[in-house]
Amino acid sequence: MPFICENVECRAVLARGQVKPKREDSGWCFYCPDCKxxxxxxxxxxPGGSLELVQPERSGLPHKVVATARQLEEGGYAAQLRVQRALGTRGTYAVEEHWDQLGVFLNAQEAVAHAKTVAADLLERKA
Ligand SMILES: [Zn+2]
Known part of the structure; x- marks a missing residue:
């Protein structure tokens, strides 16, 4: 099993020989050679036997959620969410979902704030 960098922007797939596990005060870890x-x-x-290091099981791969506001032609701003699910391999994201109409707000800040709230709920449910 290779290691996979958990940085969603990176997702480097690393052969075990490529990483140098380190023991720190908080436990074992490795630093991604690509993104650090x-x-x-x-x-x-x-215990007492040979060291066997694994990456902890994650319920799902990391997600990237971008909260934005889109200006509407008829006035106001629609709160918008872009959700990206990372693949198990390096490269682009597997799925990108859009919610175009989370709600319509009078100004962009309110729309973004609303989208961020929805994003936080979404990530919490995943965790
Ligand atoms: Zn990395």
């Missing part, structure tokens, strides 16, 4: 992101590792080896 810290990735957590768990030691699942038997």
């Amino acid at each position: 992101a810290r990735n957590v590792l768990n030691d699942v080896g038997v």
